[in-house]
Amino acid sequence: MEEIQSRGDDAPLSTAKHGDTAGRASETLAEAKGDSLVGKTVTIDRPREELYSFWRDVGNLPHFMENVVAVEPLDDRRSRWEVKAPGGTTVGWISVITEDKPGELIAWASEEGADVPNSGRVEFRDAPDGRGTWVTATILYDPPAGIVGKVIAKIFQREPAIQARRDLRRFKQLMETGEVATAARNRREYEEEQQ
Amino acid sequence: MRALTWHGKHDVRVETVDDPEIVNPRDAIIRITSTAICGSDLHLYDGYIPTMQKGDILGHEFMGEVIEVGSGSTLKKGQRVVVPFTISCGNCFHCGKHQYSACDNGLPADNQDIAQSIYGHPMAGLFGYSHMTGGYAGGQAEYVRVPFSDVGPIVIPDGVDDDKVLFLSDILPTGWMAAENAEIEPGDTVAVWGCGPVGLFAVQSAFLMGAERVIAIDHFPRRLELARQFGAETINYEESKTYDALMEMTGGIGPDACIDSVGLEAHGAFADNIWDQIKVSTFMGTDRAHSIRQAILACRKGGRVSMPAVYGGFVDKFPLGAFMQKGLTLKTGQTHVQHYMPALLNAIMEDKIDTTFLISHRMPLEDAAEGYRMFHDKQNEVTKIVLKPGMQPAAA
Numbered sequence A: 001m002e003e004i005q006s007r008g009d010d011a012p013l014s015t016a017k018h019g020d021t022a023g024r025a026s027e028t029l030a031e032a033k034g035d036s037l038v039g040k041t042v043t044i045d046r047p048r049e050e051l052y053s054f055w056r057d058v059g060n061l062p063h064f065m066e067n068v069v070a071v072e073p074l075d076d077r078r079s080r081w082e083v084k085a086p087g088g089t090t091v092g093w094i095s096v097i098t099e100d101k102p103g104e105l106i107a108w109a110s111e112e113g114a115d116v117p118n119s120g121r122v123e124f125r126d127a128p129d130g131r132g133t134w135v136t137a138t139i140l141y142d143p144p145a146g147i148v149g150k151v152i153a154k155i156f157q158r159e160p161a162i163q164a165r166r167d168l169r170r171f172k173q174l175m176e177t178g179e180v181a182t183a184a185r186n187r188r189e190y191e192e193e194q195q
Numbered sequence B: 001m002r003a004l005t006w007h008g009k010h011d012v013r014v015e016t017v018d019d020p021e022i023v024n025p026r027d028a029i030i031r032i033t034s035t036a037i038c039g040s041d042l043h044l045y046d047g048y049i050p051t052m053q054k055g056d057i058l059g060h061e062f063m064g065e066v067i068e069v070g071s072g073s074t075l076k077k078g079q080r081v082v083v084p085f086t087i088s089c090g091n092c093f094h095c096g097k098h099q100y101s102a103c104d105n106g107l108p109a110d111n112q113d114i115a116q117s118i119y120g121h122p123m124a125g126l127f128g129y130s131h132m133t134g135g136y137a138g139g140q141a142e143y144v145r146v147p148f149s150d151v152g153p154i155v156i157p158d159g160v161d162d163d164k165v166l167f168l169s170d171i172l173p174t175g176w177m178a179a180e181n182a183e184i185e186p187g188d189t190v191a192v193w194g195c196g197p198v199g200l201f202a203v204q205s206a207f208l209m210g211a212e213r214v215i216a217i218d219h220f221p222r223r224l225e226l227a228r229q230f231g232a233e234t235i236n237y238e239e240s241k242t243y244d245a246l247m248e249m250t251g252g253i254g255p256d257a258c259i260d261s262v263g264l265e266a267h268g269a270f271a272d273n274i275w276d277q278i279k280v281s282t283f284m285g286t287d288r289a290h291s292i293r294q295a296i297l298a299c300r301k302g303g304r305v306s307m308p309a310v311y312g313g314f315v316d317k318f319p320l321g322a323f324m325q326k327g328l329t330l331k332t333g334q335t336h337v338q339h340y341m342p343a344l345l346n347a348i349m350e351d352k353i354d355t356t357f358l359i360s361h362r363m364p365l366e367d368a369a370e371g372y373r374m375f376h377d378k379q380n381e382v383t384k385i386v387l388k389p390g391m392q393p394a395a396a
C-alpha cells in the first residue's frame, strides 16, 4: 500500500477526493488496463497464507464473485474468465497473473482483445492484534464504448464498486464461516438468486 | 406449510407457502411448536418498517423441534431448541467477543449495504424483520430454516414446558442485558421506562442484580400491576409528572440508573427516522424520543443510562448538554442473545426466573391474523400472545 500513498495524508488512494486516482494507482500495477478505479479493504479473521492460497486457486473465485460464471485455469499464470452480462449473455477475457508473492499479493491484467480490459491486485497483510488479515483489492477497468458497452457498463461501470464490496464480503463470509449467507428459503429460491 | 405472511399495513394472512429446506451446510430446519408475537412485530403490522415485501413471513421469537440438519450443524433430529432472534455466525471478530448482534456475517452480502449506509457498519441478521435485516423468513410458521444452527439455538432439556423457555429467544435476554448495562450496584434505585415485556423483565433482572428499589413507569394499569408484583414501585405517567415524581421519590437525587425500554417504535416513529436517513438529503429530526430524554434528565449525576429500546435513526432535541454536564454513561445495543441464553436457561431451571406470567393468550397459528389485531388494539390486557401451530382452534 505504501507506494500508492503519494499524497498529503496516509489514507489510501481509493479514498481520495480529488485528482487522477486511476492514473496514480496504475503506477502500482505492472500493466494498467483502464481508467476507472475500485479499491476496498476488508478484515478477515483467517491467516494470510490461507486467504492467499484460496484466491490463487483461481477456480475458487466464482464461489464468491457473484458476476463470475467460471474461471478456467489455462496454465500456471493464465486463466479464461466468463462473466455475466445483462440479458443472459456473458463476456470474457484471458487474465494473466503479472505478479505473485505467496501469502502477500497477486496482481493480474487481461490480455489483448478482452471484452472489458481490466487489471488489478489483491494484497494480504497481517491485521493488527491478531485480528487476521487485511485484504485489499484494487481494480482498474476500462468500460467498453458503444451500444454493447452501454449494456455491459451496467455491471462494469456503474456497479463495480458495489460489486467489489459485495464480493469481498462474500469472500470474508466463505473464509470465516465456511458458507455464503443467504436468506433463500429453499434450494429453488437459492438457485434463482444465483441466476 | 402454513405461515403468517405480511401484505401491507394491517394486512397479515395465514397462507400456504413453500416449505423451507436446508440451503447452507450449517442450516437446520425446525418444526415450530411455539412462537410469540412481539411488540416489534406491531411496527411491521402498522407499516412503519421500510424494505418489507408482500409475502414476507414474520416472527422472530420461536422454538421447536429439529427435523432436519445440514452437514455443518451440531444439532440432532428430535432435539427441542429455542432460537435467538439474531442471526450470527459465531466465527467473526465480534462473535468471538460475544457481541453477537454485531456479527459481521449474519446478513447476506447485498443486504449489508443498507445498514452500512445508515449505521456505518452492517449488523447481524434478524428473523422475519424486513429486508434491511436480511430478508430471512420468520418463525410464525409451521417450519423455519435456521442458518448457523451450530451457534444460535439452545437445546432445551425434556420435560421443560415451551412457555417457560420461549422468551429466551428475545425479550428475556433483552431485559437482562438492559439491567446489566445499567451496571447496578447494591442499594441502587433503578427507574424503568415502559412496562412491556422488555421493561418487565428488566425490572425482574434489576432486583436479581441487587437493586434496592425499582421504579416502573407506564400508563397501562395492567402492566404497572405486573411490575408491582415483582416489587417495583410505579408511576403512571398519565396521572403523575414523571420527572417530578422521580425526584420526590428519591429525595431529589434521581435514580442511580435509568432504563429506557420504550423507544421510538413504541411511538411509531421508526419509519420517519429511517426514511429521513435513506434520503439523507433532509436531516429533519423527529420529536418523539421522549423516554430517553426524560431518562437523561432524571438520572442522578454520574449515573448510568441503559437503552434496550430500539432507535432507528436520528433523534432531535437529544439533551446532549445534560448528558455531558452530569457525566452520564449510556450503554445500549441489540441484544447479544446467544451470550445470555445458557445462564438464563439455568436460572429458569432453578426457578429463579419465571416468565410465564407474561403470557395472556395462547392461540393456534391459524388465528395469527386475529392475534395481531388483538395485540394491536388491546395493549392493556394483551401482554403476550403465543401461537401454537399444533393447537386446535377453539370451537366457534
Ligand SMILES: NC(=O)c1ccc[n+]([C@@H]2O[C@H](COP(=O)([O-])OP(=O)(O)OC[C@H]3O[C@@H](n4cnc5c(N)ncnc54)[C@H](O)[C@@H]3O)[C@@H](O)[C@H]2O)c1
Pocket: B038, B039, B040, B170, B171, B174, B193, B194, B195, B196, B197, B198, B199, B217, B218, B219, B220, B223, B237, B261, B262, B263, B264, B265, B266, B290, B291, B307, B308, B309, B310, B333, B334, B335
Ligand atoms: N435491544 C434489543 O435487542 C431489543 C429486543 C426486543 C425489543 N426491543 C425494544 O425494546 C422496547 C420495548 O419492547 P416491548 O416489547 O417491551 O414493547 P412494548 O410496546 O410492549 O412496551 C413499551 C411500553 O412502553 C410504554 N410507554 C410508551 N410511552 C412511554 C413513556 N413515555 N414513558 C413510559 N412508558 C411508556 C407503553 O405503554 C408500553 O407498555 C422496544 O423499543 C423494542 O423494540 C429491543
Ligand SMILES: [Zn+2]
Pocket: B038, B039, B040, B060, B061, B085, B170, B171
Ligand atoms: Zn421480539
Ligand SMILES: [Zn+2]
Pocket: B088, B089, B090, B091, B092, B093, B094, B095, B102, B103, B104, B105, B106
Ligand atoms: Zn459473527
